[in-house]
Amino acid sequence: MAPVPTSPIKVGHIDDVQELRKAKPTTIPERFVRDMTERPTLAITLPSLSEIPSINFSSLVNGNKDDCQNEILQLARACEDWGFFQVINHGIDLSLLESIEELAKNFFMLPLEEKQKYPMAPGTVQGYGQAFVFSEDQKLDWCNMFALGIEPHYIRNPKLWPIQPPKFCETVEVYSREVRKLCQNLLKYIAITLGLKADIFEEMFGVAVQAIRMNYYPPCSRPDLVLGLSPHSDGSALTVLQQGKGSSVGLQIFKDNKWVPVQPIPNALVINIGDTLEVLTNGKYKSVEHRAVTHKEKDRLSIVNFYAPSYEIELGPMPELVDENNPCKYRRYTHGEYNKHYVTNKLQGKKTLEFAKIKSKTSTE
Numbered sequence: 001m002a003p004v005p006t007s008p009i010k011v012g013h014i015d016d017v018q019e020l021r022k023a024k025p026t027t028i029p030e031r032f033v034r035d036m037t038e039r040p041t042l043a044i045t046l047p048s049l050s051e052i053p054s055i056n057f058s059s060l061v062n063g064n065k066d067d068c069q070n071e072i073l074q075l076a077r078a079c080e081d082w083g084f085f086q087v088i089n090h091g092i093d094l095s096l097l098e099s100i101e102e103l104a105k106n107f108f109m110l111p112l113e114e115k116q117k118y119p120m121a122p123g124t125v126q127g128y129g130q131a132f133v134f135s136e137d138q139k140l141d142w143c144n145m146f147a148l149g150i151e152p153h154y155i156r157n158p159k160l161w162p163i164q165p166p167k168f169c170e171t172v173e174v175y176s177r178e179v180r181k182l183c184q185n186l187l188k189y190i191a192i193t194l195g196l197k198a199d200i201f202e203e204m205f206g207v208a209v210q211a212i213r214m215n216y217y218p219p220c221s222r223p224d225l226v227l228g229l230s231p232h233s234d235g236s237a238l239t240v241l242q243q244g245k246g247s248s249v250g251l252q253i254f255k256d257n258k259w260v261p262v263q264p265i266p267n268a269l270v271i272n273i274g275d276t277l278e279v280l281t282n283g284k285y286k287s288v289e290h291r292a293v294t295h296k297e298k299d300r301l302s303i304v305n306f307y308a309p310s311y312e313i314e315l316g317p318m319p320e321l322v323d324e325n326n327p328c329k330y331r332r333y334t335h336g337e338y339n340k341h342y343v344t345n346k347l348q349g350k351k352t353l354e355f356a357k358i359k360s361k362t363s364t365e
């Protein structure tokens with residue numbers, strides 16, 4: 001008899017946090033309790049003095065010459081000093097943002113058996129479940145995820161596209177198309193901030209890889225002990241994040257050695273620089289570490305789009321950003337190689353990017 005195939009990855013039992021919350025609202029299983037050094041301190045949820053910058057997209061596209069130049073300057077500062085910004089007047093229909101949010105929430109509210117028809121297999125990143133879990137002793141995030149590959153079509157697994165709720169798939173398609181255009185436009189302006197020709201990234205990326213991930217964080221009776229999402233930087237070039245309306249404040253970015261909360265601006269989208277742009281700009285624009293924390297009474301939803309070069313594209317610092325004052329910090333590799341590395345390692349701050357770093361004896365970064 002042929003041996004029964006088993007997954008080489010042993011992740012142990014992973015509780016579904018929504019079910020856990022329903023059955024035992026005050027129980028936090030040990031696998032979710034973070035070590036002291038990782039626990040979020042509640043003080044940081046107080047309003048912060050510093051806010052991530054906001055960029056008015058319509059000033060970039062439709063503004064007069066002065067407005068446009070001023071916004072490009074703001075964009076350059078946001079990318080260099082923060083790696084994160086919120087885009088207002090992004091041009092995506094607000095009713096589309098509302099629809100995707102409603103459908104994502106409806107998906108997470110389906111019975112567990114329905115969601116489990118689209119399981120995220122251990123070691124993979126598409127479907128419903130917890131990604132980036134590779135061992136039985138790894139701490140778990142207080143989060144349920146649903147992720148799908150969008151472009152190019154060959155990365156799609158059609159079995160994971162849900163039948164319920166109705167209109168989910170069509171809306172994901174329309175939404176992803178709009179977000180893709182926004183990424184392409186933002187990359188044009190980012191190129192301009194670097195003194196490069198506007199189409200440089202579009203020409204370099206080929207048919208860009210795009211994926212969507214929906215994160216649902218139920219309330220947690222002990223938000224001081226758990227993390228909604230482990231600290232990480234994104235492997236993408238750009239990430240576009242929509243925070244659910246009425247959600248608790250949960251996204252935090254690591255800046256100047258502190259966790260800074262991102263206060264949602266109604267109808268704005270949060271954009272962040274991913275590892276790929278950090279490498280291409282030779283570290284001028286950095287992918288900033290971020291995480292999500294939970295709330296005692298409120299749930300939270302985020303819808304995230306990752307936009308990255310095609311897998312066969314060879315990456316490395318662009319020659320325009322390397323000189324004797326800015327020596328080359330990263331080696332060359334293909335995005336496919338980076339992708340493989342990213343999805344086979346747990347989320348651990350900026351550790352994934354070590355893959356690309358050229359280690360010099362004097363380097364302290």
Ligand SMILES: COC(=O)C(/C=C/C1=C(C)CCCC1(C)C)=C/O[C@H]1C=C(C)C(=O)O1
Pocket residue numbers: 125126131147148149150155209210211212213234235236237306307308338339342343
């Ligand atoms: C849970 O998934 C992720 O966090 C994630 C994965 C994205 C992907 C899919 C859901 C389908 C197949 C493609 C891809 C791996 C992009 C994060 O995406 C980041 C990580 C890399 C690398 C990247 O390009 O975006």
Ligand SMILES: O=C(O)CCC(=O)C(=O)O
Pocket residue numbers: 213215229234241250251290291292301302304
């Ligand atoms: O939910 C959030 O705000 C963070 C999500 C995130 O960082 C991610 O999905 O990569």
Ligand SMILES: [Fe+2]
Pocket residue numbers: 232233234239290
């Ligand atoms: Fe992220």
